[in-house]
Amino acid sequence: MPDGAKRPIKPGTSGADVAKAISPSLLKRTVAMVLNGTLSDLAEPINADATIKFVTRTDPEALELIRHDTAHVLAEAVQDLWPGTQVTIGPVIENGFFYDFAKAEPFTPEDLPRIEKRMSEIIAKNAPFTRQVWSRDKAKAYFKEKGELFKVELVDAIPPGEDVKIYNQGAWLDLCRGPHMASTGAIGKAFKLTRHSGSYWRGDAQGKPLQRIYGTAFADEKDLAAYLKQIEEAEKRDHRKIGREMDLFHFQEEGPGVVFWHAKGWATFQQLIAYMRRRLAEDYQEVQGPQLLDKSLWETSGHWGWYSDNMFAVKSATAFMNPNDDTAEQRVFALKPMNCPGHVQIFKHGLKSYRDLPLRLAEFGCVHRYEPSGALHGLMRVRGFTQDDAHIFCTEEQLEAECLKINDLMMSVYKDFGFKEVVVKLATRPAKRVGTDAMWDHAEGILRKVLGKMAAEDSRIKTGINEGEGTFYGPKFEYTLRDAIGREWQCGTTQVDFNLPERFGAFYIAADGEKKQPVMVHRAICGSLERFLGILLEDCAGHLPLWIAPVQAVVTTIVSDADAYAKQVHAKLKKLGLRTEIDLRNEKINYKVREHSLAKVPVMLVVGKREAEEGKVSVRRLGSQEQTVMTLEEALTMLKSEAMPPDLARE
RNA sequence: GCCGCAAUAGCUCAGUCGGUAGAGCACGUCAUUCGUAAUGACGGGGUCACAGGUUCGAAUCCUGUUUGCGGCACCA
Numbered sequence: 031m032p033d034g035a036k037r038p039i040k041p042g043t044s045g046a047d048v049a050k051a052i053s054p055s056l057l058k059r060t061v062a063m064v065l066n067g068t069l070s071d072l073a074e075p076i077n078a079d080a081t082i083k084f085v086t087r088t089d090p091e092a093l094e095l096i097r098h099d100t101a102h103v104l105a106e107a108v109q110d111l112w113p114g115t116q117v118t119i120g121p122v123i124e125n126g127f128f129y130d131f132a133k134a135e136p137f138t139p140e141d142l143p144r145i146e147k148r149m150s151e152i153i154a155k156n157a158p159f160t161r162q163v164w165s166r167d168k169a170k171a172y173f174k175e176k177g178e179l180f181k182v183e184l185v186d187a188i189p190p191g192e193d194v195k196i197y198n199q200g201a202w203l204d205l206c207r208g209p210h211m212a213s214t215g216a217i218g219k220a221f222k223l224t225r226h227s228g229s230y231w232r233g234d235a236q237g238k239p240l241q242r243i244y245g246t247a248f249a250d251e252k253d254l255a256a257y258l259k260q261i262e263e264a265e266k267r268d269h270r271k272i273g274r275e276m277d278l279f280h281f282q283e284e285g286p287g288v289v290f291w292h293a294k295g296w297a298t299f300q301q302l303i304a305y306m307r308r309r310l311a312e313d314y315q316e317v318q319g320p321q322l323l324d325k326s327l328w329e330t331s332g333h334w335g336w337y338s339d340n341m342f343a344v345k346s347a348t349a350f351m352n353p354n355d356d357t358a359e360q361r362v363f364a365l366k367p368m369n370c371p372g373h374v375q376i377f378k379h380g381l382k383s384y385r386d387l388p389l390r391l392a393e394f395g396c397v398h399r400y401e402p403s404g405a406l407h408g409l410m411r412v413r414g415f416t417q418d419d420a421h422i423f424c425t426e427e428q429l430e431a432e433c434l435k436i437n438d439l440m441m442s443v444y445k446d447f448g449f450k451e452v453v454v455k456l457a458t459r460p461a462k463r464v465g466t467d468a469m470w471d472h473a474e475g476i477l478r479k480v481l482g483k484m485a486a487e488d489s490r491i492k493t494g495i496n497e498g499e500g501t502f503y504g505p506k507f508e509y510t511l512r513d514a515i516g517r518e519w520q521c522g523t524t525q526v527d528f529n530l531p532e533r534f535g536a537f538y539i540a541a542d543g544e545k546k547q548p549v550m551v552h553r554a555i556c557g558s559l560e561r562f563l564g565i566l567l568e569d570c571a572g573h574l575p576l577w578i579a580p581v582q583a584v585v586t587t588i589v590s591d592a593d594a595y596a597k598q599v600h601a602k603l604k605k606l607g608l609r610t611e612i613d614l615r616n617e618k619i620n621y622k623v624r625e626h627s628l629a630k631v632p633v634m635l636v637v638g639k640r641e642a643e644e645g646k647v648s649v650r651r652l653g654s655q656e657q658t659v660m661t662l663e664e665a666l667t668m669l670k671s672e673a674m675p676p677d678l679a680r681e
Numbered sequence: 682g683c684c685g686c687a688a689u690a691g692c693u694c695a696g697u698c699g700g701u702a703g704a705g706c707a708c709g710u711c712a713u714u715c716g717u718a719a720u721g722a723c724g725g726g727g728u729c730a731c732a733g734g735u736u737c738g739a740a741u742c743c744u745g746u747u748u749g750c751g752g753c754a755c756c757a
Contacts, residue, residue, distance in 0.1 A: 128752095136684055227752030228684025235754040239683065242752070270750095274692075283730070283748045337757055368757060402682050402755055403748090411756075501757055520756080552757090589714045616714070624718035638716055650717060657717065 032083045039076060046072040046212070049084055060084040061211035062095055069095070071209040073161055087216050088249045094122050095211050099159070100149070100221045100247040101127040103214055106202040107148035108133075108243070111141075117204065118180040118231065118240060124516070125257070126246030130229050132180060133241050137226040145243070146223055156215030157200030161208060169194045169205065180231065181205050220254040221247035267514040269564040270408040272572040276630050278580065279409070287406045287413030289560060294580035297609060299416075301578045302559055303394055305675050306418045309443060309555075313435075314392035314420055319372025321396065322363040330533055331371040332464075334364070336502060340400045341367050369395035370527070370552055373421040374534045377548075382538040387548060388424035388432055394559070395419045409564035410519055416559045423536070423548040429473075433480045433507075433524055436553045440509055440522045441488055443555050446676040447566055448575070453492045453510045453518065456481050457499035464503055465528035473526045474505045481507070503529035509557075514568035521557040521565065526550075572630045573652055577675040579609070584631050585647075586613040586622045588638030595642035599635060599662060606670050627652060635665065 031037065039048060045065065049057040049072065063070055064083040069091055076082070085091045101120035108131055109115055120129030164172070166185060173181040184205055188194055197206045199214050211217075223245040231237040248254040273279050278295030281288070291299060310316065322344060328334040333341065342365040349358040366372065373391045382389065398414045405411050422432050437454075444452055456477050459470045485493045500506055509522030527550040530536070540546040556562035566574070576582055585600045587593055593614050600612040611631075613622055619636065626634055636648040636657070647665045649658045660668075671679075 139686070225751060226685070229753045230683080233754075235683070240753090241684075244752075281749085286748065333757065340756080370757090399756080404682060404684095404753080405755060406749085503757080525757090586717095587714095588716050591714080618713095618715050618720065619717050620715085621719055622717085627718055634717080636717060640716080648717075655717075 031081075041077045042075045044073050044075055045070065045082065045084070048076070048082060056084065059086045061087045061092055061216045062209055064091060069209055071159070071161055072212055074209070087211070087218070092211070093249060095209065096217055096221075096249060097122045097127045097247045099211050099214065099217050100245060101129050102159075102197065102199060102202075102204055102206070102210070103149050103152050103217060104129050104145065104223070104243060104245060105131075105204060106152055106199065107145050109202070110148055110152075111145065114177075116178050116180055119184070126224065126244060128242050128244045130231075130240040130242045132231075132238065136228070136241055137243060139226075142223040142226065142243070146221075149221070150219070152199070153214050153217050153219075155200060156213050157198075158213040159210040160198045161210075162196045162198070163193045164196050166194055169196065173205070217247065218249065218251075220249065220251040221245060222254060222258070261515060264514040264516075267568045267571045268408075269410075269513075269567040272567050272630075273409070275628060276572055276580065278567075281408075286403065287401060287411075289409065289412060289414070295563075297580040298563065298574065298578055299559060301675070302556070302563065303416075303418075305446075305578070305677060306394070306443070306555065308675075308677055309439065310392050310420070314390040316392045316394075317373065317376055318393055319366065319369055319376070319395065321366055323366060323371070325362040325364055327371055328364045331374075332503070332529060332533060333367060333371070337367060337399075340402075341365070342398050342400055365398040366395070367397050367399045369393050369397065369417065369419045370421055370530055370550075371534070374530055374536055374550075377421075377423050378534065378536050382423070382548075384425065384538055384540050384546070387538060388422050388428050389548075390420055390422045392418070392420040409560040410513065412558070412560055415561070417554050418556045418559060419552070419554050422551040422553065423531075423538070424551065425546075426549055429526070429549050429551070430476050430480060432551055433477065434483065436524050436551070437480065437484050437507075440524075440555050441491070444509075444511075444522075445490075447569075449490075449511055449569065451490055451492065451512075453494065454481065454484060455494045455496045455499075455508045455510070457496040457501075457506050457508055459505065460498050460500050460502060462502055463500070469528050470505065473528070477505050477507065477524075477526065501525055503527045506552075511565045511569075513565060514571075519561055519565060521562055522555050523553065523557060525552040527552060573632070574630070576632050576669075576673045579630075579632050581611050581629070581631050582608045582673055583610045583633040583635055583669065584613055584626045585610060585635045585637065586619070586626065588619045588636065590614070590616065591639055592637045592642040596637050599637060599647060602662065602666060603635075603669070606666060608669060608673055623650065633669065 037048065045063040046057060049060045060072060062085045063072055064085060065074055065076065066080050069085070087096065101122070105117045105120055109117065112133060116132035118130040118132060120127060169185045170182050173185065185194055195206060195208055196203050197208060197210055223243055226241065226243045229240045229242040231240055246254070246257065248257065273295065276294060277292050278298065279292055280290045282290065307316065325334060325343065328341070344363045344365055345361070346359055349355070349360045352358050353360070373393070376391060377389065394416055396414065396416050401411060401413050406413070424432050441452070458474055481493050484491050496508065504526040506523055506525035508520045510518045511521050512518055531547050531550050536548060537545040538548050583603060585596050585603065587596045596612055596614060600610055603610040613626070615622065623634065630652060632652045634650040636650060641647055641659070646659050646661050649660060649665055650656070
């Protein structure tokens with residue numbers, strides 16, 4: 031027992047029996063147990079010495095069970111309402127659960143309340159969850175008979191030696207690994223179906239289409255309400271909404287997935303580039319490759335073969351309109367989807383010596399990818415974007431140090447932007463790949479070692495492995511950040527490449543005078559600058575740090591008598607290099623304060639008659655109603671130092 | 682690309698049973714000179730995403746297309 035007490039029991043006694051023996055009221059409020067550290071049903075027999083902790087429905091451990099049980103009840107409700115619907119899987123996910131159904135007619139938005147109602151009825155019946163272990167044959171025969179063909183497949187997929195477990199809730203049953211709570215009544219009332227969508231059997235777009243329902247559940251209704259409120263608040267931080275409010279960028283129908291950057295958004299974009307450029311100055315050489323290159327080059331690089339579905343091809347407009355006209359130049363170019371082939375050409379131009387390595391070529395490269403229409407998402411997923419890309423040509427021996435160096439830069443940059451948590455995942459060899467197993471073993475080995483070091487050295491880094499998710503040309507690290515509602519987006523990346531140097535015949539002259547193929551590392555810190563800014567906007571809810579804010583300060587007057595003074599203030603701010611605006615409109619100060627607050631200008635310098643006479647300014651910060659009156663000189667000194675980008679401030 | 686939903690003024694949205702378009706904010710003009718989140722009056726602004734169809738008549742019903750939103754799949 032958690033309190034250290036020991037109880038002798040007979041082998042085979044269930045958790046429920048143990049609880050009951052302690053006290054019937056304990057049994058009544060217990061929904062599951064942690065047996066030897068593993069969350070289990072109360073029905074689980076205990077066959078040897080064990081540690082037991084009983085779990086009530088309000089314990090943190092129970093949340094997963096509540097959600098999983100709710101998913102089962104959802105499945106029962108759907109089969110009640112639409113007989114003939116097949117059930118597939120219904121796992122617990124972050125913040126809730128989903129269940130996938132095979133149903134000819136898709137769900138409609140009106141179906142969700144109907145299903146919820148039926149679920150409430152099922153929960154009210156409070157049928158116990160009971161577990162049975164069936165033979166494989168029995169389970170297959172049963173599900174086949176019922177027409178549950180997906181369940182038959184799932185039974186087949188259970189590893190030999192593992193029990194085929196069936197959970198009943200009243201008359202309804204499901205194949206399930208468990209565990210579950212004692213009865214459906216333990217679910218309570220704090221559940222909600224949140225949305226529905228299409229999905230695919232086994233996540234395969236070639237597989238059978240399924241209908242998914244998402245929901246969430248909590249131990250009590252207050253928690254559910256708080257969660258829904260939190261989501262609602264987070265949605266207000268959507269970068270697409272903030273972008274409009276701050277007049278940063280827009281999209282329009284003629285340009286799906288390409289950004290119109292407005293003056294303000296572009297000011298911030300340029301600050302981001304300027305910052306990154308300073309961070310690279312010491313170690314990298316900045317280059318710029320061409321936007322269009324002949325299709326043949328992309329065939330050589332392999333991109334045409336692997337990704338032509340996602341590339342833009344370009345011809346002259348004449349050739350495009352007259353495909354059979356021999357006199358028109360029919361040559362096909364591709365809009366670059368990556369900068370690497372360009373960088374390899376630059377590396378190859380002129381003989382390189384081992385003394386030149388590591389050679390780090392950086393580019394703020396604008397790339398275009400023909401992303402599937404359904405993937406487009408504001409600034410986060412676009413068809414034309416700018417990468418803070420770089421390629422490092424180095425020797426085998428230099429690889430590990432280079433990866434660590436990249437990670438240091440990555441984390442330092444993320445810190446400057448205030449990101450508290452970064453998830454780094456190592457993506458290993460995919461099924462379709464180039465290179466020998468020995469090469470993969472070697473490169474993955476180095477990256478694993480580097481991943482371990484990262485986790486040990488920086489508490490902000492959470493690490494993991496994405497098995498089989500590497501690129502076709504090598505393993506990679508994915509650095510992911512989250513948006514306002516918790517969706518993960520890959521930003522930074524470090525990728526080892528077995529493919530390109532060989533395909534393009536890149537080499538350097540080694541110390542022994544022999545030609546040697548360099549190791550190539552792709553890396554991006556922000557990844558897509560568009561995406562990075564989208565994440566940043568959501569992370570700070572549009573309240574950008576002063577140094578990167580599009581408009582850093584607005585000088586605004588209370589009366590027109592202060593206009594001349596306001597202009598002086600504005601001119602001095604400009605001279606300091608601050609991005610400022612002046613608002614001399616004949617409007618009430620309340621109106622102006624409101625407007626600039628909504629536009630999320632970090633600093634307002636308000637001047638009236640008093641300030642003009644005394645050579646002062648009244649400083650008001652975004653998000654605060656406080657006003658601080660200070661001399662103009664004090665304000666200038668303060669703002670100049672505050673507007674210093676973090677890297678320059680460190681110096 | 683797949684499933685569902687949506688598209689009306691610059692923005693947020695209303696528009697009932699199919700009868701010919703409306704509000705607030707924004708914008709313009711005028712008045713107002715005001716001390717920290719909306720001053721008032723007046724005015725301009727619409728191919729109701731686009732293309733077909735049904736109908737005497739379509740923002741409204743049907744079909745297709747485009748774009749967006751939520752997932753799925755994809756993400757070099």
